[in-house]
Amino acid sequence: MPEAPMDLNRRIAERVRGLRAAARLSLDALARRSGVSRSMISLIERGESSPTAAVLEKLAAGLDVTLGALFDAPVAARDPATGPIARHADQPLWRDPASGYLRRNVSPPAVPQPMQIVEVRFPAGARVAFETAARGVRVHQQVWVLDGAIDVTVGRDRHALRKGDCLAMRLDRLVMFHNPTRKPARYAVVTASEGAMRR
Numbered sequence: 743m744p745e746a747p748m749d750l751n752r753r754i755a756e757r758v759r760g761l762r763a764a765a766r767l768s769l770d771a772l773a774r775r776s777g778v779s780r781s782m783i784s785l786i787e788r789g790e791s792s793p794t795a796a797v798l799e800k801l802a803a804g805l806d807v808t809l810g811a812l813f814d815a816p817v818a819a820r821d822p823a824t825g826p827i828a829r830h831a832d833q834p835l836w837r838d839p840a841s842g843y844l845r846r847n848v849s850p851p852a853v854p855q856p857m858q859i860v861e862v863r864f865p866a867g868a869r870v871a872f873e874t875a876a877r878g879v880r881v882h883q884q885v886w887v888l889d890g891a892i893d894v895t896v897g898r899d900r901h902a903l904r905k906g907d908c909l910a911m912r913l914d915r916l917v918m919f920h921n922p923t924r925k926p927a928r929y930a931v932v933t934a935s936e937g938a939m940r941r
Contacts, residue, residue, distance in 0.1 A: 750813070750836050754798070755789035757812050761805045762787075776804025777873070794840040799872040806878045808933050810858040813847045826853050841870040843919075848930075857934040864892060864919065864927040871918040880936040881913040890927030893920045903929075 762772050762783075773780040778800050785791035786801070793801075795809070802809045813834055828850040836845045841864075848859040885894060886908040894901045897915040911917065913933075921927045 750834055751792060752789045753815060753834070754793070754812055755787050757814060758783070758801060758805070759787040761807060761811075765805060767805075772801070772804050776800045778804070792839050795838040795843070795845075795870055796840065796872060799874060803874060803877055808858060808881060808935060809872075810847060810849070810860055810933060813845075814851050826850050838870060841865070841868045843868055843870060856936070857932060860931045860933070861888075862929050862931060864890075864921045864929065866921055866924045866926055869918065869920045871916065872913075874913040874915060874917050877913075877935075882934050882936075883911055883913055884932045885909045885911075886930045886932070888928045888930060890921065890925050891923050892927050892929060893922055894918070895920075 762769075767775070769780045769783055772778075772783055776783075778797055782791065782793070782797065783801070786793050786797075798812055799809050802812055813836060828848060834847050836847075837843070838845070843865065844863040846861040846863075848861055849855070849857070885892075885903065887903045887905050889905055891902070891904045894903060894909055894911075895916075895918040896909075896911045901909050903909055
């Protein structure tokens with residue numbers, strides 16, 4: 743069964759705290775790098791806040807990881823017995839409290855690879871903006887629409903995507919997702935990084 747929201751908030755708290763410690767960043771240093779306030783980071787690390795996707799993306803950039811890495815189990819808690827398979831029932835689900843989009847981490851967490859796959863169910867009319875910033879390595883993303891329609895704005899360029907369309911982009915500028923229709927959309931996101939990122 744996918745984790746309950748509170749369990750996933752605890753996982754995010756542990757990951758942010760662990761990645762910050764591994765990078766030897768103080769709360770103040772991460773606040774400067776990410777643009778997220780020190781008090782908000784402290785609340786997130788204690789599991790006392792349900793951060794939005796936009797806030798988590800800022801933290802991921804400040805920690806030099808992908809957004810998906812914040813949903814991974816801590817290294818010590820990963821079960822190598824699961825091997826190269828992530829069973830559908832075990833893939834963590836997370837709902838963005840701001841836009842209501844539902845995110846499923848599809849990739850097997852026990853296998854370190856430079857790519858991650860996520861499935862997103864995006865509500866009708868929903869909108870979310872990511873203030874993506876350049877990281878220490880290049881991060882590439884492809885968005886493949888499985889059902890419905892979404893508009894993706896990358897910097898100043900707007901792309902209207904319909905079922906079957908796939909958009910490739912680099913995560914180094916503002917990216918906004920919008921479902922302009924009255925029906926939910928579903929899409930897959932594949933993120934890949936050049937070189938090693940902290941996991």
